[in-house]
Amino acid sequence: MSTREQAREILQRLGAGDPFAPDGALEARSPIDGAVMGRLRAHAVGEVEEAVGRAHEAYLQWRTVPAPVRGRVVRELGELLREHKDDLGALVSIEAGKIVSEGLGEVQEMIDICDLAVGLSRQLHGLTIATERPGHRMMEQWHPLGVIGVISAFNFPVAVWSWNAALAFVCGDAVVWKPSEKTLLTALACQALFAEAARRAGAPADLSIVLLGDREVGEALVDDPRVPLVSATGSTRMGQQVAPRVAARLGRSLLELGGNNAAIVAPSADLDLAVRGIVFSAVGTAGQRCTSLRRIIVHESIKDDLVARLASAYETLPVGSPLEASTLVGPLIDGTAAQGFTAAIEQAQADGGTLLTGGESVPVGEGGHYVRPAIVDMPRQSDIVKTETFAPLLYVLTYRELDEALTLHNEVAQGLSSSIFTLDVREAETFVSAIGSDCGIANVNIGPSGAEIGGAFGGEKETGGGRESGSDAWRNYMRRTTNTINYSTELPLAQGVEFV
Numbered sequence: 454m455s456t457r458e459q460a461r462e463i464l465q466r467l468g469a470g471d472p473f474a475p476d477g478a479l480e481a482r483s484p485i486d487g488a489v490m491g492r493l494r495a496h497a498v499g500e501v502e503e504a505v506g507r508a509h510e511a512y513l514q515w516r517t518v519p520a521p522v523r524g525r526v527v528r529e530l531g532e533l534l535r536e537h538k539d540d541l542g543a544l545v546s547i548e549a550g551k552i553v554s555e556g557l558g559e560v561q562e563m564i565d566i567c568d569l570a571v572g573l574s575r576q577l578h579g580l581t582i583a584t585e586r587p588g589h590r591m592m593e594q595w596h597p598l599g600v601i602g603v604i605s606a607f608n609f610p611v612a613v614w615s616w617n618a619a620l621a622f623v624c625g626d627a628v629v630w631k632p633s634e635k636t637l638l639t640a641l642a643c644q645a646l647f648a649e650a651a652r653r654a655g656a657p658a659d660l661s662i663v664l665l666g667d668r669e670v671g672e673a674l675v676d677d678p679r680v681p682l683v684s685a686t687g688s689t690r691m692g693q694q695v696a697p698r699v700a701a702r703l704g705r706s707l708l709e710l711g712g713n714n715a716a717i718v719a720p721s722a723d724l725d726l727a728v729r730g731i732v733f734s735a736v737g738t739a740g741q742r743c744t745s746l747r748r749i750i751v752h753e754s755i756k757d758d759l760v761a762r763l764a765s766a767y768e769t770l771p772v773g774s775p776l777e778a779s780t781l782v783g784p785l786i787d788g789t790a791a792q793g794f795t796a797a798i799e800q801a802q803a804d805g806g807t808l809l810t811g812g813e814s815v816p817v818g819e820g821g822h823y824v825r826p827a828i829v830d831m832p833r834q835s836d837i838v839k840t841e842t843f844a845p846l847l848y849v850l851t852y853r854e855l856d857e858a859l860t861l862h863n864e865v866a867q868g869l870s871s872s873i874f875t876l877d878v879r880e881a882e883t884f885v886s887a888i889g890s891d892c893g894i895a896n897v898n899i900g901p902s903g904a905e906i907g908g909a910f911g912g913e914k915e916t917g918g919g920r921e922s923g924s925d926a927w928r929n930y931m932r933r934t935t936n937t938i939n940y941s942t943e944l945p946l947a948q949g950v951e952f953v
Contacts, residue, residue: 487820795900
C-alpha cells in the first residue's frame with residue numbers, strides 16, 4: 454500500500470476527514486517517497502483574527518470551570534491517544550519520516566504529558582506568605598492566561614503540540630496551533646482526536662483550533678494582542694523573528710530553538726555504553742532532533758578506540774524506509790535538508806576535517822532523500838562545527854584536560870542539551886555544576902537526546918530559554934496575582950509607613 458493510501462485510511466479512522474480539499478493548495482508530502490498525501494486549504498491571513506476570536510470566546514467559558522474538572526478533557530484525550538496510538542504513530546512515521554518505534558514513542562510522549570497534566574489539574578498551588586501586618590493574610594493565586602499560540606516544527610509534529618496544549622487546557626486556556634507546513638496531516642489528526650475528547654468531556658469545541666498556512670499566517674498569530682503567550686519551536690532564526698514581534702506588544706514568548714549538542718567522552722568512560730548512547734543520539738530521527746548529538750569531544754588517549762568503534766557501528770546502520778521494522782535511519786525531511794548535509798560536510802573538509810565514514814546518498818526507491826550518517830574528524834572547532842546542521846552529521850574533537858573540553862563544549866551559541874560519559878564522580882559532578890555545561894539539559898552516561906516527561910525541557914543562549922513539559926512549566930500558561938486580605942479593623946501600612 455502506498456504512503457498516500459495509508460495516510461488516507463488512517464485519517465479516516467481517526468475522524469480527520471478527506472485530506473484532499475476541493476480548493477487545496479497546501480501539499481502534504483511524505484519524505485519516504487515524495488508522494489502527495491493530501492492537498493489542504495490554507496487559511497487566509499484574515500481568518501486568523503476570526504480563529505483567535507473563537508478561541509478567546511471558548512477561553513472565557515473555560516476559565517471559570519474548576520481546574521480538576523478541566524482535567525477531564527485531557528484525560529479523555531489521553532485515553533483516545535492510547536486507543537489510537539498505532540494509527541497516529543504510523544501517521545507520524547509516514548509524514549515525518551521517523552522509524553516505527555520513534556513514531557510510537559512520540560505518541561507515548563503525548564500520553565505521558567496527558568497523565569502529568571491530569572494530576573496537575575489538582576495541584577495548581579499558590580503560596581501563603583507571612584505578612585508583617587497583624588490581622589492580614591497574604592497569598593498568591595494562579596489564574597488562566599488566555600489564548601495560547603503554538604507554532605511547531607516538523608521533527609516532533611504531535612508531541613510539541615501536546616506538551617503545550619495538555620498543560621494549557623488544565624490551566625484554563627485555549628490553544629491556536631499553527632503546525633509546520635511539512636506536517637499538516639498529523640495536526641489534523643490531533644485536532645480530530647481533541648474534538649472527540651472535548652465532546653466526551655463537555656468542553657468548548659473551540660478550545661483547540663488549527664491554522665494551516667505559510668509564514669504570513671504564523672505572523673498574524675504572533676501579532677494578535679489577544680494571544681498573551683506564543684510558544685514557538687523551531688530554528689534560532691525563527692525565534693529571533695518571533696520574539697521581537699511578541700515583545701513589541703508586551704506579550705510573552707516561550708521559545709524552544711536550535712541545539713548544537715555535545716558529548717564529552719572521558720578516559721574513564723565505559724566505551725560500550727558510550728558507543729550505544731552516541732549512535733542513537735547522533736542518528737536517531739536521521740539527526741533531525743533539536744537534541745541530536747552534533748559534536749563528540751573525546752580525550753586524546755581513547756580517541757582512536759572510540760572512533761573505530763563508532764565507524765564500525767555506523768557502517769552497519771540499516772538506512773531505508775522507516776516503515777520497515779529493520780530500519781534504524783529513515784529519510785531526511787526534504788531535498789533542502791539533504792543539500793545542507795552535503796554542504797556542511799564539504800565545508801568541514803575545507804576547514805581541514807577528515808570524513809571518516811558516511812556522507813553519501815543512499816538509493817531507496819524514488820522521491821525520498823536518504824543519506825548515510827557521517828562522522829568527520831575535526832582539527833578545531835570551526836564555524837561549520839558551531840553551526841547546527843539538521844542531519845546525521847557528527848564532528849569529532851579532541852581534548853587533554855577537562856577544562857579544555859568544557860571550553861569547547863560551551864563556546865557554541867546554542868545551549869540545549871549536553872552529556873558526559875565518565876566513571877569519575879568528580880568529572881560528572883563538575884559537568885553538571887555551575888562551572889560545567891551551560892545547557893538546559895546536562896546528562897551523565899547517557900546521550901543528550903531523548904527527553905522524559907516530568908523534567909523541564911529547554912535550553913539557554915540561542916536555544917531561547919524556554920521550558921516545557923515538566924517541573925513548573927505550567928506557570929508559563931497562567932498569570933499570578935498576589936492578594937493581601939485584611940480581616941482586622943485596623944489599617945497598618947507596610948514598611949512601618951504612617952499616613953494619618
